Amino acid sequence: MHRHDLMFEVCKLMNPQPAIVWASSSSVYGLNKKVPFSEIDRTDNPSSLYAATKKAGEAIAHTYNHIHGLSITGLRFFTVYGPWGRPDMAYFFFTRDILKGKQISVFEGLNGFTVSRDFTYIDDIVKGCLGALDTATKSTGSGGVKKGPAQLRVYNLGNTSPVPVRKLVNILEKLLKVKANKVVSPMPANGDVLFTHANISLARRELGYKPTTDLQSGLKKFVAWYLDYYKPSGKKSSV
Template sequence: MKILITGAAGFIGMHAALVLLARGEEVVGIDNLNDYYDPNLKLARLERLKPYPNFRFIKLDVADRAGIEALFATEKFERVIHLAAQAGVRYSLINPQAYVESNVVGFTNILEGCRHNAVQHLVYASSSSVYGGNEKMPFSEADSVDHPVSLYAATKKANELMAHTYSHLFGLPTTGLRFFTVYGPWGRPDMALFLFTKAILEGRAIDVFNYGKMQRDFTYVDDIVEGVIRVLDRPAEPDPDFDPQAPNPGTSRAPFRVFNIGNQGPVELMSYIEAIEKALGCKATKNLLPLQPGDVPATSADVSALTAWTGFKPGMKVEEGVKRFVEWYRNYFAV
């Protein structure tokens, strides 16, 4: 198949591309290589993809309407994995326009590209952050997600609504994946694992929000990619059991699906830090702070729908996943 991956220089994008290239797919990757975090890390990820003759990279921003139109018209992709987005909850409080441009305008351009060029299936990244202020655990796709607590979450919820509209009006199969706190080698420098590891090795204190009482369903990147590709291989279909009298937000009469993809085992932040300390062989100095605006105290994924659809259930233990990240970090930065 000929597959487009947006955000191909990103954390998940690079890992997904590697798996698809290894199985012989033709992959075109796009990324705007912005400086939200160090572009050198993005370029280093792309270096890992360059040896594959079935990979091409094009520097392009998803918010570039004319550029995306031309890309789709020229390339005629069969399937699309849309991972490009302005990420991060806290940054959305500082620069909301970046989220509207990338996550709303950019997603519209991708939907239009798929609609007008007979794309067989669009798989896109949503986020556990759409559950917002919900407190019923674990989070289920059947739950209402109408109370986001950050603009980032609101844009991801908007993506799901926009995807449903295109599935309904144009028969475009779309599948949204609500990622739960992804971590692992080549991860983002703005995420806790990267920040904590860097600070501990440099002898600096780490900022521990909500006084360490946060719980997260940490999900290893290989499990995320396995879920993405299994879903890609099974395009969304209309749900024959969909009941408009009691609608399930995760399915539809249209070829539309939304799935959680998480590790089904929330871990306390303090336990996560202990795993980092163990992998590094040194203790952290902790700066305990209150919950930050836009953050939620806990996340937990019900992945039964994903498992029923694909036969897959994430399962990487946090201790092993953190160990693999630390090994990569020490090697990459030679520390």
């Protein structure tokens, strides 16, 4: 059973049913060329299996809302970063590898197009989640039986400022005071996309969502945490 199915299945049987806020992803926009990405844009051309699972999650949410009256809000996160983040994200393993002197790959697309991401700091994401919870209405079902139409929403949570990965590396070099051993490589055909860029006007209007952390400020906080937590080569946090 898909993890979304399991969560919704448990919630539908509760009495009263809870309102649900769950994490979707900017990856649902797939090969969409129209920017910035808006919630009304097509999401039926995923570029990776991960994106397809998030698209499936949104379809499953629609089904449970329609059949069982669950109040559901999906939040499309745009490249979340910050302290206690995922070690498989580029900003995290770049930091680790730069400090170790290991080579890092900076990917580019055709014609030297630099891969860019709408990096969103964790504190801003949390504010968006709280905004979604604060504005969620009650589910209308009971024990799996729908009694009326229920709220179904989806919002972008991004920073609206796409930054080239090359600039990300430059900021990390300055914060870590270490020159990166980087090599520029063509973008691998692994289903990843060249850029992400969020239109957050809907979340701003309905959730009061206002991201305030630029990449320089967010990475400074992340690096301070990283150096304190991992203490690589005896380095102390001084940022």
